[in-house]
Amino acid sequence: xxxxxxxxxxxxxxxxxxxxxxxxxxxxxxxxxxxxxxxxxxxxxxxxxxxxxxxxxxxxxxxxxxxxxxxxxxxxxxxxxxxxxxxxxxxxxxxxxxxxxxxxxxxxxxxxxx
Amino acid sequence: xxxxxxxxxxxxxxxxxxxxxxxxxxxxxxxxxxxxxxxxxxxxxxxxxxxxxxxxxxxxxxxxxxxxxxxxxxxxxxxxxxxxxxxxxxxxxxxxxxxxxxxxxxxxxxxxxxxxx
Numbered sequence: 001x002x003x004x005x006x007x008x009x010x011x012x013x014x015x016x017x018x019x020x021x022x023x024x025x026x027x028x029x030x031x032x033x034x035x036x037x038x039x040x041x042x043x044x045x046x047x048x049x050x051x052x053x054x055x056x057x058x059x060x061x062x063x064x065x066x067x068x069x070x071x072x073x074x075x076x077x078x079x080x081x082x083x084x085x086x087x088x089x090x091x092x093x094x095x096x097x098x099x100x101x102x103x104x105x106x107x108x109x110x111x112x113x114x
Numbered sequence: 115x116x117x118x119x120x121x122x123x124x125x126x127x128x129x130x131x132x133x134x135x136x137x138x139x140x141x142x143x144x145x146x147x148x149x150x151x152x153x154x155x156x157x158x159x160x161x162x163x164x165x166x167x168x169x170x171x172x173x174x175x176x177x178x179x180x181x182x183x184x185x186x187x188x189x190x191x192x193x194x195x196x197x198x199x200x201x202x203x204x205x206x207x208x209x210x211x212x213x214x215x216x217x218x219x220x221x222x223x224x225x226x227x228x229x230x231x
Contacts, residue, residue, distance in 0.1 A: 004157075035221075040123060040224070041223055042204060042221040042222055042224050043221040045219075090158070092157070102163060103150075103158070103160070105157030105159070106157050107156050108155065108157055
């Protein structure tokens with residue numbers, strides 16, 4: 001079945017530690033996105049990528065990093081510089097760069113701080 | 115710039131009652147508008163979208179929304195609520211991209227719908 005797979009479902013981070021969230025898609029989509037969801041705040045864009053080896057900062061990129069070495073993969077690293085990382089992280093993809101095409105979402109990763 | 119305001123962070127209705135979730139947007143260009151639904155601990159699913167053409171848009175699960183340019187609104191409705199409709203609903207706006215520029219979605223803060231038996 002085609003779709004987006006995020007792993008792990010739950011992740012715990014110790015202070016000062018970097019953690020990486022995985023996002024893989026087999027939809028052959030060009031564009032991929034990372035969103036952060038906090039209760040009552042909707043979704044905020046962290047990073048997005050239109051093509052392999054290219055990505056752009058979204059609205060809240062500080063403390064995060066990404067890579068796009070393969071079309072199907074867009075991992076997100078939450079660095080120690082992100083002081084409030086506890087949130088639900090959603091990865092998404094779309095078939096075309098223009099977002100009148102719908103986004104397909106993964107099932108999310110809940111990140112918590114120990 | 116684009117932005118979305120969802121009026122009411124929580125809406126409660128009885129099963130069988132009308133569902134009305136409000137969304138107002140701001141956009142400097144003709145907008146593309148979306149409603150997404152999120153069930154607990156899951157990603158978002160597209161309910162419906164408006165790009166051009168007919169202003170009344172029908173989506174999945176009996177939902178529909180009407181684009182009203184004069185009111186800058188895109189309210190979501192369903193004539194008769196079902197228990198399975200309980201979820202969080204997000205309105206989103208996009209400029210759809212221009213040329214090679216990636217169009218971006220801007221989400222509202224969400225409305226939690228509770229359906230009482």
